[in-house]
Amino acid sequence: MWFCRSVDEVLKEFKVDPATGLTLTEAQTRLEKYGSNKLKGQKKKSVLQLFVQQLNDWLIFVLFAAVIITIFMGEYIDAVIILVVIILNAVLGVVQEVKAGNAIEALQKIATPKALVRRDGIVKEIDSEEVVPGDILVLETGRYIAADLRLIETVNLQVEESALTGESVPSSKHAEQVCTDEQTPLGDRTNSAFMSTLVTYGRGVGVAVGTGMQTEVGKIADILQTGEAKTPLEIRLDELGKTIAKLAIGICVVIFGVAMLQGRDLAEMFLLSVSLAVASIPEGLAAIVAIVLSIGVTNMSRHNAIIRRLPAVETLGSVNIICSDKTGTLTQNKMTVQKYFTLAGEVTIDKEDQVNPTETGQLLAKAMILCSDATYHNGEGTGDPTEIALLVLGDDLGIDRHELHENNSRVGEFAFDSDRKLMSTLVEEDGNYTVYTKGAIDNLLKIATHVLHEGQVMPMTEVHKSQFLDATERMSDKALRTLGIAYKPVAAVVPAEEMEKDLVLIGLVGMIDPPRLEVKTSVEKAKKAGITAVMITGDHKTTAFAIAHELGIADTIDQAITGQELEELSKEELDRHVNNYRVFARVSPEHKVQIVRALKDHGNIVSMTGDGVNDAPSLNTADIGVAMGITGTDVAKGASDMILTDDNFATIVTAIEQGRNIYNNIKKAVIFLLTCNLGEVVAMVVTLLIGWEAPLIATQLLWINLMTDSLPAVALGMDPGDPDVMKEKPRDPKESFFAGGAGGRAVFGGILIGALTIFAFWYGYYEHGYSPFDKNVPLETLQNARTMAFLTLVACQLYYALAMRSPIKSIFQVGVFSNLYLIASIALGLILQLLLVSIPFTQKAFRLNMPDRNGWITVVLLGLVPLIVNELYKLILRARQKG
Incomplete structure (x- = not known):
């Protein structure tokens, strides 16, 4: 046991000189021998397990029941198509989960804590995963300990070990002490320090005696595993999905009841009702939100902003105050005497x-x-x-x-x-x-x-x-x-x-520490976006104001206040005047919490930067706590929602811009899904209630659901950011997901798509000289009508995706080809539709006809109507804005 040996014995055992540490070559050799210094995570699910998980849904179980019914009815092709749709849906779900998982894994890698080690006689900062047994670690206040250590030097060193020992107060450490009992409890091993504990005071040096699963915390790693919590956005969309599901099931029950009264084929109507339920319930919402969030957050990490908690992405769009430290964030962090x-x-x-x-x-x-x-x-x-x-x-x-x-x-x-x-x-x-x-x-x-x-x-x-x-x-x-x-x-x-x-x-x-050249532009950009920059620093008032004035944060010295002056204000006075100040100088960590609370009491959504141990309370208090990745302590990073890898104020503004765009992209995808699903429901419900044949059969509904609920929706979620998003005011965090006319557009778009589908269905009869109200219509005419409805509905939905890219800009202002993912998904959808009606086997399987020239012209023209109507509506909106 290392705690029972003297410092010299331990150093000799690990063959290391504390003055120089390990050589780079030796460290690499030991890394290969002992492995990375990290705890084993939860075992990743295999692709097969993920696939089975996709099938574990009550709607899928109902579809499987439908497969059995169709087999008993002798409709073997329908049964095969339903099975293929189920499998394709599951495969797409697996792909999305794997992508989201890989993105989150990449983020966790980026956010790996750092450790100070002495190698080749030089103290350097490395990823804690690279620490190996025998490494000489330098401990300082505010840093988490990266491995189990036998301490070799301590100066007033105190370590917070409550996670391991249950002791509520930090433990004092003494390197010179040697334990005599090998059963000495963890809390009494004063010459040792343990992985994941926190240095709260003093400094020290230790030799790594255990890494990864060989540490004390590694022994209890199994109980430390925690699942990823859902974001408020995902929870809200989950609730929305459940509400829509209840409505959809209610509608399907009504349709089935009407079918019974109308004397329709009950087996066929059961299959149709189930398919309509599957098509109208946006079961793809959660998967799409997860993948859009994970891809967006990964992109943010490439721009030096690591999101530690996914709810922060949603909150970023509402931030209207950025409280920033001066040194390193607004300035270059290159102090020169x-x-x-x-x-x-x-x-x-x-x-x-x-x-x-x-x-x-x-x-x-x-x-x-x-x-x-x-x-x-x-x-x-x-x-x-x-x-x-x-x-x-x-x-x-x-x-x-x-x-x-x-x-x-x-x-x-x-x-x-x-x-x-x-x-x-x-x-x-x-x-x-x-x-x-x-x-x-x-x-x-x-x-x-x-x-x-x-x-x-x-x-x-x-x-x-x-x-x-x-x-x-x-x-x-x-x-x-x-x-x-x-x-x-x-x-x-x-x-x-x-x-x-x-x-x-x-x-x-x-x-x-000279101001960063890019910060002044970012402060101006933030102002246009309705975001106020506030400097909170420990520097003198005049020094702080000089920098703030140069950056455009403050105009007059009256907008600056010191911590001492702050203490002379009552809470009521601070609350009354806090919005008038732009510089808080000579402040303590307690003042920071006070300032953040006062700003929040005014209804502001506050982002706060910090790097020190004592900044943790203010980072926790703020709506978005932002830690410095370079100068920040592990405590500050642990308390934060976001970490800046470049400690740059401009990165906060960029992160807010990206956060707004990610939220908008999710909103686009969701509104698009709901609009498409509503269009399908309107087309089916109206035609059945007035006594017509169903314009779409079960297999066609399931195909449409596969086409529109996945690729175009995900592609919308990956839309490039709107360059004008920072000209808008911050979003109210209480704002409904359907605010700003989004709900109205979804309802109108759904009704329009449904109406066009019904018209196309009618036209399919009309072409052959019949009406949908006629009895004993030839099967070929009914198939022609359904083909027209089927092709028109898909065309409307695919083209409508282009209109969803912006609520006010035309597709030409946004750039028709600026989202190649969306163009590819639309092109793929159209090609698949063409193949479906061209290949004899799929024609027969989906009960389709090849339309004539007039039929194709009608499909193309009707398919463009929702896009054109939406573009005309945007034109009116833009004209009103100018007026």
Whole structure:
């Protein structure tokens, strides 16, 4: 048991040097030997299991009953056709499920947590799945632990292990401890850390002793498996489908009753009623929504937005406030120190001309380096961008960081806290101990009692404070972020709470993170879409406003407020004025929650960005929590609905645009399905109620259901995004799915398609000199009429799919060939229809005739009517909008 062995024994066992870690070659060898560091997921269903699952539906069971009845009736061809339709429907369902499953699997791969490992002497960030036994892992606050570890170094390390141990408070860890009992409970193994637990405080280093299923959490992996929950949209559509199903069954019962009263063939009418139920119930809704969501979300991941929870896609279309952090999201996240200030004066850092720092300047840079958890090698860094910039400052001032770290060892620390806004380290050098503290200059001025001036330590005076505050203000006015540094010599190791007392203030640095070039355009785009951008940052008010003003977020300084000013407002005052502010500066995580709640109380749908441990509450509170993929902690990512892989504000706006388009595509597919199904019901019900023969037989209904419920609907769901979607206002989350005239269009379209089908049926009689009311009509005439109805109904539905692409733009504005999937599905449908009436076998099987020239002209013209009517209606709408 690793927890019963000393650090040296464990390192020897795994053949690893903690200073350099494994080599890349050795890591790859071990990865091949031990496998990926991940828990085994639920066993994927085979294609056969998925196929059987598609058949496990009561409607399918009724169809199987219909097959048996048709066999007893001697209608063997009908029985075969029904079976073929059942199988084809099941195959399409399997294809859709496999596609959706693959898309979700790809997303899970993209969202794999990261781990900091030391390999070849360099600390780097890798996917946690690549961690192998023997890897040296670096632990920091806010990061989930990627494997089971034997700790080899700990500094005030605390780990949240409640998922494994049930302990409600974090466990303190001590690397030097060795357990003597191999039965030591998990909660008492203070020299170990476990996969999936969370570092809540301090830092540490450990060697991986177990990965994947060989971890403690791997032992209970079976009970951790959870199914994917349905989205609110899917639930709503499920309910809609059930309602329509009840109505359809009711209609079919009525039709069967009418048929009995009319003395029709009951076996034939039973088959027809069942087929109409199958055709009118949109059983393809759930599958289409799932595949459109999964494909859409996969496309979003290619644009740097990973959706962790599918309901977020629906919510994205309603977002009207984006609360964004400044650093890295609105800016480039490439912090660069431009100036530093000590009482000797202000110095500008010039990359071209190396600065010769004073003794105080050198101490300032040395202190900043030793009070940092970041790494920077060969132009690549890990850790906070601010800390990386401080390491680069040391390089610019000619400090040998490698030698500095060799001569100084950290023996204690007081980790950064968002309330204190400070971080302290206790460093030993040649037997001497020194505390270095960096953080917000106003907080340092409260606890520093002395200053360093011309190499001399002297008591702090009000004049000194004014000099530092003036320097801070000058830098802030130039949009520079300031950070102060102080120190004090101590006689021996002191506890954390004693570090930040009686400090000697050295100076401060001013750094800038320039705005991202693309953000200004995105802010403007968001404004046109009815979305307000709000900056929430820990920076000074003047610094934050300078960036916000440059990006077009804020116009005047009156639109900015600090956390301190926020605390002076009552809840009622904040609620009254919160919509007027565009910049919230010097705020704490508690303030963020307060701001989000106030904005939501006004009925806003709020998106909130965050990257730190303490951002989790505000991410949870927001309607859409957005975590940073690069700088974000695992805690922030775990609390979020969406992760930005590029930490870019512009990506949020792009995600909202894509979210709107995905929702619109789903809506198009659903309205199209309902319109087509209604058309079939109208045609069948009206003709039967007035005493005509059924315009379509069971096998024809099932064929139409297969054609229109799958390919064109899915193709509509894959429509390219509308470039003008961001000119619309955010969608009301309570808005009905049939709002904006969609319900009316579905009803009108269904009635129109049904009426045209009835007309085509009548025309089929008329061509042969008969009327549908006539008795003893020749079979050939009836088949001709049904052929006309069948071909017209399919043509109407296929062409109508083109009109469904936009509720207001013409097909030419949208681009006839801009959705090749839809064009292909329509072409395939038309070709299959042509083959059906051309091939003698299928002619006989579906009881069709080859129409004459006039018949084909009638089918084509009638098929185009719904498309033309819809285009004329859109023309009127566009004219009204211009008027």
